[in-house]
Amino acid sequence: MKAAELFVRCLENEGVQYIFGVPGEENIDIMDALLDSKMQFITTRHEQGAAFMADVYGRLTGRAGVCLSTLGPGATNLITGVADANMDRAPMVAIAGQGATTRLHKESHQILDLVTLFAPITKYATQIREAEVIPEIVRKAFKVAQTEKPGSCFIDFPENIAAMQIAGKVPLGVQAPYTPAPADVKVAQAAHIISEARCPIVLAGNGVIRAGATQALVSFAEVLHIPVATTFMAKGAMPFSHELSLGTIGLKARDLVSCGFEQADVVICVGYDMVEYHPVQWNPGQDKAIVHIDSLPAEVDEHYIVETGVLGNIGETLRAVAWKARPHDRHPLRKLREVIVREIAELSEDQSFPVKPQKIVWDLRQMLAPDDIVISDVGAHKMWMGRMYQAERPNTCIISNGFASMGIAVPGALAAKLAFPARRVVAVTGDAGFLMNSQEIETAMRARTPFVILIWNDSEYGLITWHQLRHFGRPSHISFQNPDFVKYAESFGAKGYRVEKTSDLASILKQALTDNTVSIIDCPVDYAENMKLTQKLQDLTSPLPL
Numbered sequence: 001m002k003a004a005e006l007f008v009r010c011l012e013n014e015g016v017q018y019i020f021g022v023p024g025e026e027n028i029d030i031m032d033a034l035l036d037s038k039m040q041f042i043t044t045r046h047e048q049g050a051a052f053m054a055d056v057y058g059r060l061t062g063r064a065g066v067c068l069s070t071l072g073p074g075a076t077n078l079i080t081g082v083a084d085a086n087m088d089r090a091p092m093v094a095i096a097g098q099g100a101t102t103r104l105h106k107e108s109h110q111i112l113d114l115v116t117l118f119a120p121i122t123k124y125a126t127q128i129r130e131a132e133v134i135p136e137i138v139r140k141a142f143k144v145a146q147t148e149k150p151g152s153c154f155i156d157f158p159e160n161i162a163a164m165q166i167a168g169k170v171p172l173g174v175q176a177p178y179t180p181a182p183a184d185v186k187v188a189q190a191a192h193i194i195s196e197a198r199c200p201i202v203l204a205g206n207g208v209i210r211a212g213a214t215q216a217l218v219s220f221a222e223v224l225h226i227p228v229a230t231t232f233m234a235k236g237a238m239p240f241s242h243e244l245s246l247g248t249i250g251l252k253a254r255d256l257v258s259c260g261f262e263q264a265d266v267v268i269c270v271g272y273d274m275v276e277y278h279p280v281q282w283n284p285g286q287d288k289a290i291v292h293i294d295s296l297p298a299e300v301d302e303h304y305i306v307e308t309g310v311l312g313n314i315g316e317t318l319r320a321v322a323w324k325a326r327p328h329d330r331h332p333l334r335k336l337r338e339v340i341v342r343e344i345a346e347l348s349e350d351q352s353f354p355v356k357p358q359k360i361v362w363d364l365r366q367m368l369a370p371d372d373i374v375i376s377d378v379g380a381h382k383m384w385m386g387r388m389y390q391a392e393r394p395n396t397c398i399i400s401n402g403f404a405s406m407g408i409a410v411p412g413a414l415a416a417k418l419a420f421p422a423r424r425v426v427a428v429t430g431d432a433g434f435l436m437n438s439q440e441i442e443t444a445m446r447a448r449t450p451f452v453i454l455i456w457n458d459s460e461y462g463l464i465t466w467h468q469l470r471h472f473g474r475p476s477h478i479s480f481q482n483p484d485f486v487k488y489a490e491s492f493g494a495k496g497y498r499v500e501k502t503s504d505l506a507s508i509l510k511q512a513l514t515d516n517t518v519s520i521i522d523c524p525v526d527y528a529e530n531m532k533l534t535q536k537l538q539d540l541t542s543p544l545p546l
């Protein structure tokens, strides 16, 4: 068979269902071999869209999402999504065609050293130089991508190698890596520190979700009566409705939930990743005793000096420590939870227009079932979603907080719908991030993946305005004009809605969620709330007794 065919067999062997990408001249042998495969190729309108689709597909399923481009400009277009997957710890395998090995040593049309280019944004980047190594390279790429901490891998496939004949090679057997149980002595140390703590608190990160340890986390909290805060990327690891949940921590400002960390003497970090939320934010005085529970050792940071680290299977560790530690009497931060819950509902009836961020988040939550999936883009809207959207289940509120790239939500929603066709999907996005990848609406219409796009319209790079106002008191070069989003939607054959008064938002959402097509909602947002929040948090006094 041709090497390209062997390559396709290897992808099938990994259980790949979808490949997202853009065909090019240097990947024609792969494209042709795909015609004889059950894998579905989703032809996208930009390689960045394809990479974000693979990124979110990988994050939601735990199996590497796959994207494909041609050489040179096709490959460089993949980069943002590949970097995003790598820093959000989403398994991904990115593949690019390459010029023939006979012209890689010299200046030549569209040739770039792609392996070097992708090295800093992947866990493993390589070139196929001999057809016979294809089974090893593909297996290694998937294994590395899917092993803790998951991330991106990159394969560069020169066109002359893809066209070669190869005999006697078959895909390698797929083996799942096994994470061992923690050492008893470490479990005992952690249990001792937690038993002696005056006020322990759990900080749960995305690693808990990746390890499938959310139920173990809930039991741990219940058995020991320890409250849990999650990072943005761990939303839903602890159901928000649980009385021990303190919601989400993630703003670069002192927030309500920070008061719980101020009160705590011991912070139990479970599957926590400082790439998303720097420890200086919750341990500024470097005075917390940190218990690090993860499958890998902690990163070095002066604000993250661990008292003990328990390495191994996260679920098993939580069960073992819960069994050994002495339960605390009562939920010492109950009062804080009451204030957080009250704040989320504060503007639920607000009818002012443009719509306040808190009200958008509230109405969206009311309209969605616990299993429905929201993908947030990056901007001020992400801060409000991260802070106030109540998630009950893991992987139901996807936020990019490692690389935090704008443009993920629309392609991400398409991938979410492919991964979970029975669940409803909403892309929550700013007006700027929306237009960065809105070309993928066409892909979604073609792929028949219905979802809702909720645009928070402020005609600005709102998060940057917020930042500038906080630092300098005046905005600089952040305004723009938007197209007519309703007409734009209709030009794709999608549905378009405009929120003209606040009371319409819930009913428009309800309608859009049943449209069974791509529906785009243009929702004017009142970002005067951003600076009001800043002010409120600056003046915040802890609701907890000192």
Ligand SMILES: Cc1ncc(C[n+]2csc(CCOP(=O)(O)OP(=O)(O)O)c2C)c(N)n1
Binding pocket: 377, 378, 379, 380, 381, 382, 404, 405, 406, 407, 429, 430, 431, 432, 433, 434, 456, 458, 460, 461, 462, 463, 464
């Ligand atoms: C690809 C990319 N470019 C720039 C940034 C920096 N950035 C973060 S948020 C933001 C503004 C987002 O504007 P919009 O999408 O309208 O959302 P809003 O903040 O208004 O809610 C920018 C420019 C980024 N994170 N990603």
Ligand SMILES: [Mg+2]
Binding pocket: 379, 430, 431, 432, 456, 457, 458, 459, 460, 461, 462
């Ligand atoms: Mg905006």
